[in-house]
Amino acid sequence: MTVTGALFSNADGIMLHVPPITPPPPVLSVDGLRVELPGRAGPVFPVRGISFDIAAGETLGVVGESGAGKSMTGAAVLGLIDPGGKVSGEIRLNGERIDALPEAAMRDIRGKRIGAIFQDPMTALDPLFTIGDQLVETILTHQQIGLAQALGKAEELLASVGLPEPRQRLSSYPHQMSGGMRQRVVIAMALANDPDLVIADEPTTALDVSIQAQIIALLRKLSRERKTSVMLVTHDMGVIAEVADRVAVMYGGRIVEMGAVADVLRSPRHPYTRGLIESIPRLGQRKPRLYQIEGAMPSLDAMPAGCAFHPRCANAIERCLEPGPALELAGSSLAACWRADDPTLAQLKVDVPPGASQSRYIVEDTRPLVEVEAVSQHFSLAGSITGSWFQRLTGKPHSGVIKAVDTVSFAIARGETFALVGESGCGKSTLARAIVGLQRPTMGRVLFAGDDVAKAGAQRRFQMIFQDPYSSLNPRWRVADIIAEPIRTHGLDAGKGVRRRVDDLLAKVGLTGRDGDRYPHEFSGGQRQRISIARALAGEPEFIVCDEPTSALDVSVQAQILNLLKDLQFEFGLTLLFISHNLAVVRHMADRLAVMRNGRIVETGTADSIFTQPADPYTRQLFDAVPDIELALARADADHVIEIAAKP
Amino acid sequence: MAAFIVRRIGEGLATILVVALIAFALFRYVGDPVMSIAGPDATQSDRDELREQLGLNDAVPVQFIRFVAHAAQGDFGFSYRSARPVSGLLAERLPATIELVAVGATLSLLLGTGLGIVVALKRKSALARSILTVSLFGVCLPTFVNGIVLIYLFSVTLHWLPSFGRGEVVPVGGWTTGLATWSGLRSLIMPGITLALFQLAMLIRLVSSEMTDVMQTDFIRFCRARGLRRGSILFRHGLRNAMMPVVTVVGLNIGSVIAFSAITETVFQWPGMSLLFIDSVRFGDIPVMAAYLVLVATVFVLINLTVDILYFFIDPRLRLAPATAAAQGPANG
Incomplete structure (x- = not known):
């Protein structure tokens, strides 16, 4: 593997691992990189002295949660730090310093020797120009060739990233393509001038699972075939396991652990890496609870002294407050922890709150709580010109009707967690809206405890938790007022009693009564989601619809929220409808689930049976597409064995 | 695109008609045109004759249709002040x-x-x-x-x-x-x-x-x-x-x-x-005022139509929209 040919050095420039044979020069060599940005109260340092190399043809995964400094590292290498920011340290491309180059020289490197792939393919392309225009522009900027030649090359590139009918695609505009296709175009542009290095910043995060798998496969294939080095920035350990050769784990602007993917993922040395990996829900097994790292990533203007992770670390000692520690060899990888080699470190324990049983809350009442009976939700394209004229002329809708939900039926038992799973556009959120009565279904009905949701005034008995904790709370209201609203609306309490209830609820979701006097923007994403949960609980509901409640959150925060939801479900005997595209999260949460596709349910049953023996081909396809750490590592082992066997 | 432009032209025509109605109301209800034209010294029979001549004895809708029909041909009558055709003055x-x-x-x-x-x-x-x-x-x-x-x-x-x-x-x-x-x-x-x-x-x-x-x-x-x-x-x-x-x-x-x-x-x-x-x-020259109003409204409508058409040239998302608009669902109109 390429790992043995790589050079590691710490912030002091001391060589830590000397390669056995003369190594190929690293394509990218970063030494002591720091990024300084102007902040409101003085400068902040999103990247605080990191060093790493990427060898020719190697893929280095840079993984971390939001605020770790990983995207900033990529931007610094590209020379794309916003004006006002300062970069120090050394960045070398094939041995040549590029960190202090003038803008014009850097421009020649960007797009030619370093290609970039961005997160969101929907916004990465200029909407006003064709794909061909933008590709040819990229080629002609860096190569002295004719237009016809450039067009030919553009077509070749589109073919190499697997776009069907590349010639026709040249004259397409971005909006005529799906997200997956656009990401292929973005990749083609990154590769347009045969770069030595590609920096891919969350290249699969905005995509659906099955598209994500295709893009991952494409990236892997291209880096192998073209021998391009890749710096893959992502928050997803699964993607790292699938694509990367080595991984650097970042926390608080530093690399806390770095090494071969299999080593780091199988036997992590840094407490943060260990906690992070443990807190990821897995497809292959269902644990009663997830390991959770308390707290959240420190904000840039409040970086703890010493090891940035020590306030959240269960194993912190006094020394952790001292400057450092540097990345040092621990086992087969590098870790920046004083206790990385300490065998006495406490094993990670999943704390079970006293009194909480690990089994499901048992409800005596066996009648279903929610019954969805042949619900359909159609949207006509009446807004469009042709649609409305057709409808006016013939008096009936034609093909311009979207069946967002098409004759769906299921029942949810009291006290269970039922999950709706599917890719974007499959109708799961539309169905959820119909279930809580936000939208009257076109056909069919939803019964809640036997009453029709559309008629009954039983709103209090079900509540909703939304995906985006940033937009689902009124920014002008104090948290206490947000949580008090359902209490007042439903007349559950009045006067001083309201605030008492609010304080209780805040305590239940892990906040304090004082937090009630603050405004939503003062909280992190995870804390806001706790507020949303408190608000949902305030109406004393029996049933809560959670629509992608953790997909906007970091992995360690996700574990906290999922554990909290399970605890509360047990405490209050709640019934949950859990909507998610994240299959591992569903595996962790759901008792039963339904898999949706194109508005229909393709498979429904208990989680145990579907996850172990999926019956529908689409379900199987979805499961196969999930980038799962265990499976990827197992596959890599198998590849390795084959490679060794193939050698003479 | 064609359907869109046809609809816009229809809306524009409606706008112009409404403005024409306002302009017409000026004639009808702001002062008495007979008084303005004939002057205070004219006899009652002169006035009646003029009234008949101007068609002011017809039903109001008939008068309005006549006004619109003439306006459509560029005929806004004669200026009270200079007794010249309004269309010539404006031109x-x-x-x-x-x-x-x-x-x-x-x-x-x-x-x-x-x-x-x-x-x-x-x-x-x-x-x-x-x-x-x-x-x-x-x-x-x-x-x-x-x-x-x-x-x-x-x-x-x-x-x-x-x-x-x-x-x-x-x-x-x-x-x-x-x-x-x-x-x-x-x-x-x-x-x-x-x-x-x-x-x-x-x-x-x-x-x-x-x-x-x-x-x-x-x-x-x-x-x-x-x-x-x-x-x-x-x-x-x-x-x-x-x-x-x-x-x-x-x-x-x-x-x-x-x-x-x-x-x-x-x-x-x-x-x-x-x-x-x-x-x-200043002179209460209503035919000129009315013609000016209708003309300005027409210019407004024409400019907005031009802008709408310009959009199609600037933004490919509009030009080639139908297929994808359908795929994007109910939010798009």
Whole structure:
């Protein structure tokens, strides 16, 4: 593997691992990189002295949660730090310093020797120009060739990233393509001038699972075939396991652990890496609870002294407050922890709150709580010109009707967690809206405890938790007022009693009564989601619809929220409808689930049976597409064995 | 696209009809046209005859239809004041106004876009700040003050430019243009600038905020990551995207430019339609006022239609929309 040919050095420039044979020069060599940005109260340092190399043809995964400094590292290498920011340290491309180059020289490197792939393919392309225009522009900027030649090359590139009918695609505009296709175009542009290095910043995060798998496969294939080095920035350990050769784990602007993917993922040395990996829900097994790292990533203007992770670390000692520690060899990888080699470190324990049983809350009442009976939700394209004229002329809708939900039926038992799973556009959120009565279904009905949701005034008995904790709370209201609203609306309490209830609820979701006097923007994403949960609980509901409640959150925060939801479900005997595209999260949460596709349910049953023996081909396809750490590592082992066997 | 334009034309026609109704109501209900035409000394039988002649004894809807039918053929009757056909009067004045508005709008668009880009790119520089400050005067000071200050400076004090009128004009077909002679061009400078000033400040702010937003989008970042040249990023990708909302606002605003041209034409004694309108208001010359209203409404409608059609050329998402709009679901109309 390429790992043995790589050079590691710490912030002091001391060589830590000397390669056995003369190594190929690293394509990218970063030494002591720091990024300084102007902040409101003085400068902040999103990247605080990191060093790493990427060898020719190697893929280095840079993984971390939001605020770790990983995207900033990529931007610094590209020379794309916003004006006002300062970069120090050394960045070398094939041995040549590029960190202090003038803008014009850097421009020649960007797009030619370093290609970039961005997160969101929907916004990465200029909407006003064709794909061909933008590709040819990229080629002609860096190569002295004719237009016809450039067009030919553009077509070749589109073919190499697997776009069907590349010639026709040249004259397409971005909006005529799906997200997956656009990401292929973005990749083609990154590769347009045969770069030595590609920096891919969350290249699969905005995509659906099955598209994500295709893009991952494409990236892997291209880096192998073209021998391009890749710096893959992502928050997803699964993607790292699938694509990367080595991984650097970042926390608080530093690399806390770095090494071969299999080593780091199988036997992590840094407490943060260990906690992070443990807190990821897995497809292959269902644990009663997830390991959770308390707290959240420190904000840039409040970086703890010493090891940035020590306030959240269960194993912190006094020394952790001292400057450092540097990345040092621990086992087969590098870790920046004083206790990385300490065998006495406490094993990670999943704390079970006293009194909480690990089994499901048992409800005596066996009648279903929610019954969805042949619900359909159609949207006509009446807004469009042709649609409305057709409808006016013939008096009936034609093909311009979207069946967002098409004759769906299921029942949810009291006290269970039922999950709706599917890719974007499959109708799961539309169905959820119909279930809580936000939208009257076109056909069919939803019964809640036997009453029709559309008629009954039983709103209090079900509540909703939304995906985006940033937009689902009124920014002008104090948290206490947000949580008090359902209490007042439903007349559950009045006067001083309201605030008492609010304080209780805040305590239940892990906040304090004082937090009630603050405004939503003062909280992190995870804390806001706790507020949303408190608000949902305030109406004393029996049933809560959670629509992608953790997909906007970091992995360690996700574990906290999922554990909290399970605890509360047990405490209050709640019934949950859990909507998610994240299959591992569903595996962790759901008792039963339904898999949706194109508005229909393709498979429904208990989680145990579907996850172990999926019956529908689409379900199987979805499961196969999930980038799962265990499976990827197992596959890599198998590849390795084959490679060794193939050698003479 | 065709269906969309047909619908827009329909809406435009409806707008013009409503304005025509208002113009017609002026005739009917603002004073008695018979009194205005015949004068106070006419006998009752003269008046009755005139009333019959003008068709004022017919039912109101019939009168309105007749008004619209005549207007559609460019016939707005005779001016009370000069007894000449209104259409002839307006046609004489139309070129002056069109040239003034065109020069004013072009000046403000060019200056507004150019300065807007400067402000967007150098937001914190002294230059950007002074552009923003100075342009504020354009909004704060009324148009007539701007005009009078210009006249005082360049005509009264420096004697560089004529203080009023259109200068020498050259007839080209049925049109008279001041753009072909030196004195005509010199006469256009100050009224043009005065007219441009009032929307310049707004345009600078609009262009700079749009441009700032666009420069922060992902696709511009991706352009930079592809190593494109600065000029290409700024103008090919940045400006073209930033101009989308600007086109809308400018289209809507040309209407206000025409309205504001009334003040400019008065200050500079510019022999345009608006000056004619102001004069006819003073004399209660209702046929001219009515014709002016209908004409301005028509220009409004035409400009907005042009803007709508322009969109199709600027934004491919509209041009090729049907297939994807259908796929995107109910939110799109």
